[in-house]
Amino acid sequence: MTTGEPPASIAALEGFGGLDDLHALIDTVPDAMVVIDTEGKVLSFSKGASRMFGYAEADVIGENISMLMPSPDRERHDRYISRYLETGERRIIGIGRVTTARARDGSTFPVDLSVSELMVGSGRVFTGFIRDLTGNRQTEQQMHSLLAELAQVSRISAMGTLATSIAHELNQPLTAITNYVEAARDLLDDPTPENLGYLREALSESAAETLRAGQIVQRLRNFISRGDAVREFGSLTRLVKEASALALINGDGRDVDFDAVLDPHLDRVLVDAVQIQQVLVNLIRNALEAMKDSPIKQLTIASQPFGDDMVQVSVSDSGPGLDKHVAERLFHPFVSTKASGMGLGLSICQTIINAHDGQIWARPSDLGGTEFCFTLIGAGAEDE
Numbered sequence: 001m002t003t004g005e006p007p008a009s010i011a012a013l014e015g016f017g018g019l020d021d022l023h024a025l026i027d028t029v030p031d032a033m034v035v036i037d038t039e040g041k042v043l044s045f046s047k048g049a050s051r052m053f054g055y056a057e058a059d060v061i062g063e064n065i066s067m068l069m070p071s072p073d074r075e076r077h078d079r080y081i082s083r084y085l086e087t088g089e090r091r092i093i094g095i096g097r098v099t100t101a102r103a104r105d106g107s108t109f110p111v112d113l114s115v116s117e118l119m120v121g122s123g124r125v126f127t128g129f130i131r132d133l134t135g136n137r138q139t140e141q142q143m144h145s146l147l148a149e150l151a152q153v154s155r156i157s158a159m160g161t162l163a164t165s166i167a168h169e170l171n172q173p174l175t176a177i178t179n180y181v182e183a184a185r186d187l188l189d190d191p192t193p194e195n196l197g198y199l200r201e202a203l204s205e206s207a208a209e210t211l212r213a214g215q216i217v218q219r220l221r222n223f224i225s226r227g228d229a230v231r232e233f234g235s236l237t238r239l240v241k242e243a244s245a246l247a248l249i250n251g252d253g254r255d256v257d258f259d260a261v262l263d264p265h266l267d268r269v270l271v272d273a274v275q276i277q278q279v280l281v282n283l284i285r286n287a288l289e290a291m292k293d294s295p296i297k298q299l300t301i302a303s304q305p306f307g308d309d310m311v312q313v314s315v316s317d318s319g320p321g322l323d324k325h326v327a328e329r330l331f332h333p334f335v336s337t338k339a340s341g342m343g344l345g346l347s348i349c350q351t352i353i354n355a356h357d358g359q360i361w362a363r364p365s366d367l368g369g370t371e372f373c374f375t376l377i378g379a380g381a382e383d384e
């Protein structure tokens with residue numbers, strides 16, 4: 001059973017082996033499964049959930065599900081449910097998202113949450129499947145393949161270092177060419193047969209050096225381009241899920257209240273998935289680093305329409321905001337306030353977004369820190 005699978009098979013299983021068997025089956029699932037009623041009260045808490053949250057079943061049954069969430073979801077969850085019951089507007093049910101959960105010891109951790117709704121008699125219940133993103137082996141495997149892909153793009157980050165050595169390498173043939181050409185010019189002053197021989201030699205040497213310089217430039221081009229960038233329509237939710245899981249893993253997301261509020265109507269975007277993941281990972285990592293010493297750590301990724309057929313994605317944090325000097329030259333390469341920062345992340349983000357025909361900018365966030373926004377071509381453009 002996968003996390004995203006609604007327990008539609010449960011009804012069939014009930015007839016098959018009875019509810020006890022069903023419970024036994026659910027308890028074998030490593031992910032956590034929690035069932036709540038429409039008031040948020042916990043009706044069922046699987047063994048996987050006990051392991052993940054550190055609570056015994058008896059501690060949780062009958063309690064409000066919000067005890068498993070950090071603030072501000074903790075205080076707001078009742079409202080989330082009543083808003084859904086009133087409006088029928090789905091923000092998480094059937095969609096799923098990466099969010100933050102809270103264990104018994106108060107620690108928080110990133111999770112992938114899928115919620116489905118189940119009608120039982122005349123009432124209804126909500127079933128949540130929760131996968132811990134910090135230690136999950138399957139996630140690790142996914143991360144591995146993602147990292148391999150991302151490595152391609154981080155080659156671009158290495159470009160800064162590479163550019164210096166390329167400049168150095170190019171200097172050698174250029175100096176040689178200058179010397180040969182100057183010698184050839186001087187030899188023309190005394191065009192004896194012997195000197196004409198030297199002249200021919202000088203010119204063919206400078207031609208060879210010019211070819212060498214061309215090869216160095218070609219190497220740089222190949223290094224950056226990684227073949228052809230492929231732009232296809234893909235799911236923004238998926239990109240955000242994968243990028244946030246990647247950025248929040250290794251405990252970097254601990255104690256951070258992470259939320260993704262993505263408009264399901266704006267899900268399709270025209271992207272080179274690997275490159276846009278790199279942009280998201282850069283922005284999320286920057287936000288996490290900015291909030292390192294902040295007492296309240298909130299990170300929200302949201303989407304909204306932009307113009308006729310663009311989608312605006314924003315990454316907001318509750319950190320200290322932008323340094324005044326950095327703000328003026330934010331997207332320039334080598335601008336950094338970090339001791340070991342290269343100052344290349346944002347300039348790479350800008351290069352990628354511009355290549356996607358979008359824009360990127362920063363402004364103060366409602367959460368108190370910085371909000372980075374970028375635009376992508378949305379599905380509206382697909383029908384044209």
Ligand code: ADP
Pocket residue numbers: 282286287290317319320321322323326330335336337338340341342343344345346347369370
């Ligand atoms: P680096 O992270 O290597 O410094 P970046 O280009 O990613 O390079 O960022 C440049 C600078 O922009 C950072 O050093 C930091 O001062 C500032 N910055 C980026 N993101 C944020 C953020 N979310 N909050 C505050 N400052 C930020």
